Amino acid sequence: xxxxxxxxxxxxxxxxxxxxxxxxxxxxxxxxxxxxxxxxxxxxxxxxxxxxxxxxxxxxxxxxxxxxxxxxxxxxxxxxxxxxxxxxxxxxxxxxxxxxxxxxxxxxxxxxxxxxxxxxxxxxxxxxxxxxxxxxxxxxxxxxxxxxxxxxxxxxxxxxxxxxxxxxxxxxxxxxxxxxxxxxxxxxxxxxxxxxxxxxxxxxxxxxxxxxxxxxxxxxxxxxxxxxxxxxxxxxxxxxxxxxxxxxxxxxxxxxxxxxxxxxxxxxxxxxxxxxxxxxxxxxxxxxxxxxxxxxxxxxxxxxxxxxxxxxxxxxxxxxxxxxxxxxxxxxxxxxxxxxxxxxxxxxxxxxxxxxxxxxxxxxxxxxxxxxxxxxxxxxxxxxxxxxxxxxxxxxxxxxxxxxxxxxxxxxxxxxxxxxxxxxxxxxxxxxxxxxxxxxxxxxxxxxxxxxxxxxxxxxxxxxxxxxxxxxxxxxxxxxxxxxxxxxxxxxxxxxxxxxxxxxxxxxxxxxxxxxxxxxxxxxxxxxxxxxxxxxxxxxxxxxxxxxxxxxxxxxxxxxxxxxxxxxxxxxxxxxxxxxxxxxxxxxxxxxxxxxxxxxxxxxxxxxxxxxxxxxxxxxxxxxxxxxxxxxxxxxxxxxxxxxxxxxxxxxxxxxxxxxxxxxxxxxxxxxxxxxxxxxxxxxxxxxxxxxxxxxxxxxxxxxxxxxxxxxxxxxxxxxxxxxxxxxxxxxxxxxxxxxxxxxxxxxxxxxxxxxxxxxxxxxxxxxxxxxxxxxxxxxxxxxxxxxxxxxxxxxxxxxxxxxxxxxxxxxxxxxxxxxxxxxxxxxxxxxxxxx
Amino acid sequence: xxxxxxxxxxxxxxxxxxxxxxxxxxxxxxxxxxxxxxxxxxxxxxx
Amino acid sequence: xxxxxxxxxxxxxxxxxxxxxxxxxxxxxxxxxxxxxxxxxxxxxxxxxxxxxxxxxxxxxxxxxxxxxxxxxxx
Numbered sequence: 001x002x003x004x005x006x007x008x009x010x011x012x013x014x015x016x017x018x019x020x021x022x023x024x025x026x027x028x029x030x031x032x033x034x035x036x037x038x039x040x041x042x043x044x045x046x047x048x049x050x051x052x053x054x055x056x057x058x059x060x061x062x063x064x065x066x067x068x069x070x071x072x073x074x075x076x077x078x079x080x081x082x083x084x085x086x087x088x089x090x091x092x093x094x095x096x097x098x099x100x101x102x103x104x105x106x107x108x109x110x111x112x113x114x115x116x117x118x119x120x121x122x123x124x125x126x127x128x129x130x131x132x133x134x135x136x137x138x139x140x141x142x143x144x145x146x147x148x149x150x151x152x153x154x155x156x157x158x159x160x161x162x163x164x165x166x167x168x169x170x171x172x173x174x175x176x177x178x179x180x181x182x183x184x185x186x187x188x189x190x191x192x193x194x195x196x197x198x199x200x201x202x203x204x205x206x207x208x209x210x211x212x213x214x215x216x217x218x219x220x221x222x223x224x225x226x227x228x229x230x231x232x233x234x235x236x237x238x239x240x241x242x243x244x245x246x247x248x249x250x251x252x253x254x255x256x257x258x259x260x261x262x263x264x265x266x267x268x269x270x271x272x273x274x275x276x277x278x279x280x281x282x283x284x285x286x287x288x289x290x291x292x293x294x295x296x297x298x299x300x301x302x303x304x305x306x307x308x309x310x311x312x313x314x315x316x317x318x319x320x321x322x323x324x325x326x327x328x329x330x331x332x333x334x335x336x337x338x339x340x341x342x343x344x345x346x347x348x349x350x351x352x353x354x355x356x357x358x359x360x361x362x363x364x365x366x367x368x369x370x371x372x373x374x375x376x377x378x379x380x381x382x383x384x385x386x387x388x389x390x391x392x393x394x395x396x397x398x399x400x401x402x403x404x405x406x407x408x409x410x411x412x413x414x415x416x417x418x419x420x421x422x423x424x425x426x427x428x429x430x431x432x433x434x435x436x437x438x439x440x441x442x443x444x445x446x447x448x449x450x451x452x453x454x455x456x457x458x459x460x461x462x463x464x465x466x467x468x469x470x471x472x473x474x475x476x477x478x479x480x481x482x483x484x485x486x487x488x489x490x491x492x493x494x495x496x497x498x499x500x501x502x503x504x505x506x507x508x509x510x511x512x513x514x515x516x517x518x519x520x521x522x523x524x525x526x527x528x529x530x531x532x533x534x535x536x537x538x539x540x541x542x543x544x545x546x547x548x549x550x551x552x553x554x555x556x557x558x559x560x561x562x563x564x565x566x567x568x569x570x571x572x573x574x575x576x577x578x579x580x581x582x583x584x585x586x587x588x589x590x591x592x593x594x595x596x597x598x599x600x601x602x603x604x605x606x607x608x609x610x611x612x613x614x615x616x617x618x619x620x621x622x623x624x625x626x627x628x629x630x631x632x633x634x635x636x637x638x639x640x641x642x643x644x645x646x647x648x649x650x651x652x653x654x655x656x657x658x659x660x661x662x663x664x665x666x667x668x669x670x671x672x673x674x675x676x677x678x679x680x681x682x683x684x685x686x687x688x689x690x691x692x693x694x695x696x697x698x699x700x701x702x703x704x705x706x707x708x709x710x711x712x713x714x715x716x717x718x719x720x721x722x723x724x725x726x727x728x729x730x731x732x733x734x735x736x737x738x739x740x741x742x743x744x745x746x747x748x749x750x751x752x753x754x755x756x757x758x759x760x761x762x763x764x765x766x767x768x769x770x771x772x773x774x775x776x777x778x779x780x781x782x783x784x785x786x787x788x789x790x791x792x793x794x795x796x797x798x799x800x801x802x803x804x805x806x807x808x809x810x811x812x813x814x815x816x817x818x819x820x821x822x823x824x825x826x827x828x829x830x831x832x833x834x835x836x
Numbered sequence: 837x838x839x840x841x842x843x844x845x846x847x848x849x850x851x852x853x854x855x856x857x858x859x860x861x862x863x864x865x866x867x868x869x870x871x872x873x874x875x876x877x878x879x880x881x882x883x
Numbered sequence: 884x885x886x887x888x889x890x891x892x893x894x895x896x897x898x899x900x901x902x903x904x905x906x907x908x909x910x911x912x913x914x915x916x917x918x919x920x921x922x923x924x925x926x927x928x929x930x931x932x933x934x935x936x937x938x939x940x941x942x943x944x945x946x947x948x949x950x951x952x953x954x955x956x957x958x
Contacts, residue, residue, distance in 0.1 A: 059912050059913060060908075060912040062908050062909075062912060064905040064908055064909065065905075065909075090939075091938075091939055091940045092939070093914065093938040093939055094913065094914045094938045094939070094940060097912065097914065238917075239903075241907075241908055241911070242900065242907075242911060242916075242917075245908070245911040245912060245916055246911070246916040246917050246918075249914060249916045249919065249938075250916075250918070277925075281925065281927065281928060281934075282928065283926075283928045284928070285928075286927075286928040287928065511927055511932065511934065511943045512927055512928055512929070514927065514929075514931065514932050514943075514945070515927060515929035515930060515931045515932070516929065518931070518945070524932075548905075617905075617906045617909065617944075617945065617948055618932055618943070618944060618945050618948070619906070619909050619910060619913060619942065619943075619944045619948060620942070620943050620944075621913070621940065621941070621942055621943075622934060622940075622941040622942065622943050623940075623941075624941075
């Protein structure tokens with residue numbers, strides 16, 4: 001049997017950092033309460049099978065919270081061979097409270113005083129030997145962050161485990177209590193392991209129901225022990241539990257007076273933490289600061305000129321797409337002989353543009369003319385492009401004319417006299433332009449062709465047919481490229497989150513938000529899963545386990561996923577880029593809407609009979625801020641980004657291949673040409689449910705397909721949209737999606753906004769829904785959660801679209817009435833008198 | 837259909853099948869950096 | 884005076900803790916026991932909860948929980 005060492009300590013004591021250092025695994029470090037209760041373990045570095053069992057961060061071994069119960073159970077039932085108790089040296093008094101309890105278990109223990117680097121910096125001094133003697137264990141100093149002493153402490157625990165040597169159980173209590181304890185110990189002799197008899201006796205004294213039940217102490221015996229306990233209570237004028245906790249702290253306090261010397265200078269200095277807090281939790285500034293941080297994050301991520309968008313555009317078009325890109329700092333003027341000599345890349349492209357326009361416009365006109373001239377001829381098939389079909393006679397007569405579109409706005413250019421500006425090109429001009437050389441990007445710097453372009457030309461060279469090429473270009477590669485292109489955006493979001501989580505801001509947010517949450521019976525603690533949810537909804541739902549009250553926990557689970565997660569962020573990023581480029585506020589608005597839904601939804605739920613009740617208590621430690629380490633933040637961010645990219649390859653990729661197939665085949669498995677897409681399986685499937693979305697403004701089979709595909713992974717919606725829009729007009733995926741929405745509604749921006757709202761605020765992806773069902777514990781509750789979320793998303797999109805149509809287009813119909821009715825219902829649900 | 841076309845189709849389908857098989861076996865990757873299988877069916881090992 | 888009514892900046896010693904059950908246990912586990920010194924740091928921007936310093940660290944709790952804690956003001 002391998003050696004098992006339990007790692008126990010308070011939350012925020014640096015336990016997780018130590019655990020990572022000891023087991024080498026890349027685990028997430030959070031320094032706010034709300035740890036999931038799953039047990040983590042790992043193998044101690046340098047050993048083959050020594051197990052380090054990480055226990056949840058706990059303040060005590062009382063029987064009330066889930067984490068404490070789990071830890072107790074492990075410690076007394078599985079009896080590890082040793083305990084490594086980590087203690088925060090800057091907060092040692094309260095930390096030792098748990099230590100005294102652990103020491104009473106009679107298991108060999110090493111006490112590791114962490115954050116010694118901060119202790120030294122503060123000028124405090126701790127007498128390890130004294131503490132060790134008082135508690136009956138070995139005490140060492142470590143700095144988990146600086147990787148000093150942790151492994152040694154663990155090895156010390158290991159050697160203790162192997163020799164089985166344990167210290168004396170500490171004498172914490174006063175005479176009369178000790179007297180009662182002695183009696184209790186006597187009566188439970190043999191019922192419990194000899195080494196832990198002290199711990200059990202104390203628990204019985206405290207009238208711990210779980211322990212009394214487990215030990216099967218007879219009613220008669222209990223009555224006898226009760227007398228002793230009551231004598232104590234009368235003598236000390238307090239109840240048993242309070243006596244124990246009070247005396248523990250008195251013991252610790254007197255120990256500290258001898259073993260801890262706080263530096264005088266520090267007593268009066270205002271710490272940096274306090275100064276930050278003055279602003280962050282300031283009466284007036286707190287909420288603006290919070291909103292500002294959100295806006296800052298979104299600005300960096302999706303604003304038009306922000307790093308996120310710039311990099312995503314480069315990734316989508318240049319790196320992964322067909323445009324290609326120049327390596328920065330290598331661009332220069334062309335030295336090649338020819339029309340572009342001494343020009344830079346932009347100037348060259350500008351110089352070539354009129355020629356490209358000539359070709360585009362003339363060839364279009366030619367194809368029309370050619371088809372028109374040959375219509376009706378036997379065996380004639382209309383051509384789509386000029387390739388090889390240049391009939392000199394027809395060509396000579398073609399004189400093309402077209403209107404100009406402003407590159408940025410897409411509107412037709414109109415001259416001062418009100419007439420559309422016309423572009424003309426005849427056959428001679430066309431020939432001249434065709435002969436004009438295109439600028440070669442590699443003349444202007446180190447040129448990297450887009451991967452999409454490479455794949456496309458590669459397939460061409462291999463002689464692959466057009467349909468199969470589409471499978472790769474649009475389906476397999478296109479879909480994945482769309483999702484991967486957004487890596488810069490989610491990188492920024494995850495980086496921000498990691499920083500905020502690591503520096504301790506999250507506990508402050510719970511503190512600020514508690515009042516609001518109490519309004520609907522939750523506590524600030526419920527806000528933490530929501531912050532977690534900004535990364536991924538699954539751990540958010542699981543973080544609700546920290547909420548003791550089952551009813552409140554259920555409510556939190558239902559509401560947690562309304563905050564846009566990483567995948568939903570991709571949807572926001574895409575829509576921001578395609579439709580809302582100038583409107584930077586659309587992105588943070590989604591977060592605000594999410595929070596609003598949580599607050600209002602919470603209030604409404606609380607008023608129902610199901611959830612009515614008293615508010616849960618809120619007693620929470622506010623750990624000091626600390627500067628997150630670069631490596632820590634990087635590791636958390638990279639873990640998430642890596643997961644996202646892996647998901648793109650393993651989930652999005654096969655999904656897109658599948659979608660491509662059902663988009664290009666009909667029900668009899670015939671291959672379809674591009675124009676026949678309406679016969680495809682996907683079209684039929686999408687159309688079958690598209691009517692559901694019609695009142696929301698996006699009742700097309702394409703949008704239906706995208707929405708449903710989002711259940712696999714929310715970001716799949718972007719890939720699916722890119723795929724189904726590939727038949728539309730437009731030079732880029734973005735333009736095609738614009739065309740798609742333009743074709744289905746007179747108000748494409750409104751429809752796009754509605755689509756986005758729907759996908760963001762209905763039930764999350766399948767994985768998250770599965771976790772919801774699991775955490776709810778019953779199918780009924782699971783369905784309630786899903787139903788609630790579906791209702792919210794639908795009504796939200798419906799209201800926005802219908803009311804938007806009403807105000808901008810004066811459109812009033814059945815659905816406008818339905819939307820208004822639904823809104824009135826929601827307002828009533830939120831504002832009515834509670835059923836409590 | 838050309839030989840190369842068939843080859844490309846085979847490659848793409850094989851890759852997709854491989855991805856799906858890996859998901860079923862090892863668990864789908866999740867945005868928090870773990871794999872769902874590693875946490876008994878859902879992306880829960882991340883905090 | 885009960886802890887919830889103490890103004891930020893003042894401090895004192897706990898003289899009694901009322902209430903019962905899990906919440907009381909939790910409060911005591913966190914170091915708020917008879918005789919412990921507490922100082923009120925601040926009130927949250929929305930009026931509740933409050934932040935106090937006890938046993939060398941910062942703890943936040945609601946006024947309705949602080950109501951159960953009787954404190955002898957010392958400064």
